[in-house]
Amino acid sequence: MSSGEGVQDGWMARVLGLARLESPEGSQVRLERRAAAMLAYVGLEGPSPKFTVASLLWPDSPPTTIRANMRQLLRRLRLLCDGVELVEATSESLTLVPWLWLDVAQLKAAAEAHSHSRVLEIVRSAGSGSLLSGLELEDCDELSRWLDGARTAVEGWVRAARQQGVTQAMARGDWNTASALVHAWLQQEPESEQAGRHLIQLHYLQGDRDAALAAFERLRETLSRELDVDPMPETLALVRQIEKGTAVRPPSPAAPGAPLPLSVRRPPMLAGREAAWRELEEGFATGQLVFISGEPGVGKSRLVEEFAASKGRWVKIEGRFGDQAIPFAAQARAFRIHMSHRPEVILPDWVRTELSRILPELGGTRPPPLASEADELRFYDANAEAMRLLMDGYRVVVTDDVQYWDSASAKVFTYAFERILDSSTDKALAPRFIDCYRRGELPPYSANSVRQLVDTGRARLIELGPLSEEQVRLLLASLELPGAEAHADALARYTGGNPLYILETLKHLIETDGLRKDWPHRLPPPGRVGPLLQRRLERLSPRALQSAQLAALAGPFFRTSFVPEVLELSATESLAALAELEATQILVGERFSHDLVEEAIRASVSPVAARALHARLAVVLERSRAPALILAHHWREAGELERALSIQPEPL
Template identity: 40%
Template sequence: MLSTPLVHVALLGVPTVSGPSGAVTLDRKSAGVFALLAFEGSTPRSRVAGLLWPESKEHMARNSLVQLLKRWRRTLGEDLVVGGDVVRLKEGLTVDALQVQDALLLGHEEAFVAHHEDVLGAYMYDDLPEFHEWLAGERTRWRGWRRDALAALSDRDASRGAYEDALAWAEHLLRVDAACEDAFVRVLKLQYLLGDRDSALRTFARCEAVLWREHGVAPLRATLDLVRTIQGGRVLTPNTPSAQRVMPSSVLCPPILAGREREWALMDEAWARGTSIVISGVPGVGKSRLIKEFAASKGPFFNLDGRPGDTNVPYGTYARAWRRVLRARPDLELPDWVREQLALFLPEVWPTSEPPTPSRGNKERLFAAVGELALRVSRGMKCVIADDMQYYDPASMELGASIAQKYVPFDAHQGVVPMIAAHRAGELPSDVEAQLRGMLAAGLCIWIDLEPLDEHATTRVLASLNLPLVDVHAARLARSSGGNPLFLLEAVKHLLEHKGASSDESPLMPGKVQEVIGERLSRLSTKALLLAQAAAVLQTDFDLDLVSAVLDAPLLEVLPAWQELERAQILAEGRFSHDLVYESVRAGMSNSVRQALHRAAARALELHNGNPARTARHWLEGGAARRAVPNLREAARAACAALRFTEAAEALEQAAAILEANGELDAAFDMWAMLMTDVLRSGALTERCDSTMRHLTDLARTTRHRDALARLAAEQAGAPSPHETAR
């Protein structure tokens, strides 16, 4: 049963809104407004007005929306829609379509299919072309979910032998999708399993006629083979899904942390001195578990982890990590001057702020603002974890180093908490390693190179799993791992999945761990593997909604595949369970699939207003360099606003080179000119001025070009820029 709230909007069937005084039918445009906000969430007011009043000028359309909302406020005594330039449905208001959608997300397919009405019922919007197209898409998605839910219900009942119930769902599916061969096959197969051979053959005859009439095709060979089996009266084996092997919880996370006593003691000494801790080691050696268990032993902590894809996005790591921290701390009070500076990489904290004029003073003010943020977030915390620092971008690392220099020695009671960091040995970007080495030289941190476990520690880990089959093969497993905890656990999983059987009794060497992970990937369903590949292409900041957008698939269609990846330990807590798993997924993709997914990722990020540097990278890796140019231009502007002039110059240079290669010489000239006026004129990167002017000279072919070149040359030869160099 769906609960009855104080205000409830029904969008399935006849649209109504129900309040304390009863239900009122929504008129066509009101229903359109509420449907748009229900399904899309927060939406620019101009978009809502433009879709529902396309024939009116913008100010008149916005006024029509205002009058409509005022009318409903008078009717119900309260606002249903709130916001300024961006509007949304009021919190606490419920919508039947969203409730039913949630039911399906939770696996309650029967509750979902019980609501068979269309979105907005019989209302038509042919006179509102863009809204009509949007609504058609929503109705199509809704019908697709209904088909999937009916198929899932039929499969569920068939798998437990309830063929009559399964047939009822299958017949319902056929009524919904009357020209679908799969729906016909599902019905005739269940009819035969119930012993009704004649009905099954009649269903096939109807299927054959419908396919020819509607599509001009004959049934598939698999369908014909099934019918021949039925005609011959042979036994038909029902499909039963194979049970997915569930790994013991001890294998997911061994009960003990063994062999790290020396490192723990060194970390304790550094902790007592108030210095940061940096752990370096090869993939899978146990860096993440060590720092997380050490941090947890000291008390509450927060995370500023790096992710694949951060490296080439200025402030990419800090933007994502601090955004997550701030969402978890909505009560955190920050002074306006701090919010204004944070808007350089977190624009939502100060949406009305204009980008500050690039200067060294602003950069120092940014350092101070991030230090103040760290100071306030540190209250009540004991430390901060910065895992996977090999993915840190230089700008974020520079900010982190500025905090360390200001607040060391760290004191959890009086200032910023200490940082416990980890990275892959030999994989730090040069700028990031230079910052860390500088901190080490200044006594701001200690550096520990984490070695593989010795034989005694490996044996202790295996014994802690408390699995007889593992005990039998302990020596082989220990040899296989080479002391690497990840390799050890992958070897254990491989052993359990094959129940110890192997024609090759030689140890599974560490170099073969990618093969073991690859075998685990090969057992995934097609949808789950494609989802994992899309997530690997996105690299960072991916979630279920974004992956669904990349795959151009309804969220409810993608959800089971996401859950399958979590059960298979490919994903955990919204990210890949380990970098080696991520790398295995990427390595298993063909070039054509990888490029197609990169292009899809770029389109999805553009629709979701994604970071332009990330979007440009996806177009480039997708083999569509020209599509990257607008994003490179926007990335340069964002980098300038964030005082990252080197990254801004590199983005514009890359865009100009793409345009030149594409024969768009006028556009390339303008891009080089933009580099001079927007980046180099600030006084930064003066060493690039001469090469940029040479490019402009080579491209100057028109009077406009020559005039612009002369003006730029005069400015370069004139008085120095009043702006000071920021980098």
């Protein structure tokens, strides 16, 4: 169906390009900017709180004025349509009426349904304009930020549709369709290296080697002029093939992936953890520090998060890969998290002075290096006092991935924990601490502390094991996935009862439409999730995979702002890559969704690529004045040993 068919009896609203309304008779009227922004917002976000939308449109007005302005806006929109309501407005919410055809809402629905041809059809009818083209919202900061994100999302949907359309056309040898799509893409995004690479390949597949090389030169000039970057390695590799006269295959179209149900993203119940929950209750009642140990993916984090939430106010801090090489890295991050949650807490001046050794942002005159036992004791006491003040009011403090904690942080935390326990006047209200770590991966200094605390009765250790076959069945029943329960026995055997392995296997079966089929004859060996994760990584776009690899090599210091700088991508390309990693549950914010995912990503980086990424990271981190140890690490991994050795460590 064309973009206008089936809507002749209703009104159409277009916010892609110049915002306008079209009547059933075909006449057009331009939309004022706030009316256009409101339609775009409700069309993309769905039914929305009325006052929230109004506050975005008039952010600096008092509530009575905001409500009056919204009534007037809806009235003017109704008059534009000869009295027809386009937005159903109650006292609480705004909803588009079912008979209104809104182009961006149709585009979103087509993108989510993986109907790439429909996406391109809507884009063609809109012309070359972006979402709310030419509209500025400089007086509406929050709405302007929303519009930036919405434009990025729309660009991502259109780019994915063009990519799919081009690859499908090239795979079937339909050069005319592929050429039209590529040229439309380049007209909209002339700096798109992905589109430029398709054009190079398209010329070569049609037998015009000179045109392919000329297209590469134009692409290289555009990238240099507009973005000040060189072509990516895959583009250079393609050109080398063309120069040698090597056969080049058309790209294979990617099969649209099935959406992952929410129940698989986060199972609705904890199966088989009743005994561990009872032990947690006992540890909570006695005020013991509780350690949870288990294999990767066994469900430690989920268990303690649900338990902590059941007790009242709680907070979670994490160790990260790479912390062990940097003294006080874990403790500094923990304090930053606590201070961000408790900005009202005022630390005594002497505590701030001591903590400035590991938290330079606390300011003031930096104290001299620790030169005696008395100096060290004062520093430790400051840590204990800061923890006591910042954790006051929490019922539970959870620390995850303790195996990554550096020795200095582990030592000072143990000291502070015992001080807090001994000095608490009301032990029933003192915060409870729960630490999680991978079985068999604690460094010796942490293992010794755990053993001593457990031996003296100040802590208890809970070993979390895999699920039994019956518990696997209970878990699958709770997910309500058609066809999943039939695979219960096979899943239990294949995964050994590891919950993460179960969920990763289910994701693989969903993505390959295997839930309703017999159990696959060939799968990676039981007890190994890496190959499954690797298969998911292979479905990522090159930009998304490179962004994930960058995050893995950057470790705990990764920031999403590194992606455009290190990989030399535009802001749009970076946002699209990061959005893809979020959607596929590779990244959650600036962290990997699970440490096994991070390990699989790190293993996917070739030695040559790793050295290049480490070198680019070092350059970016130097500009941001990162700690000396971090810079030295990246220069060393880049193979620049002399540069690494030339960096002077900072005194504590």
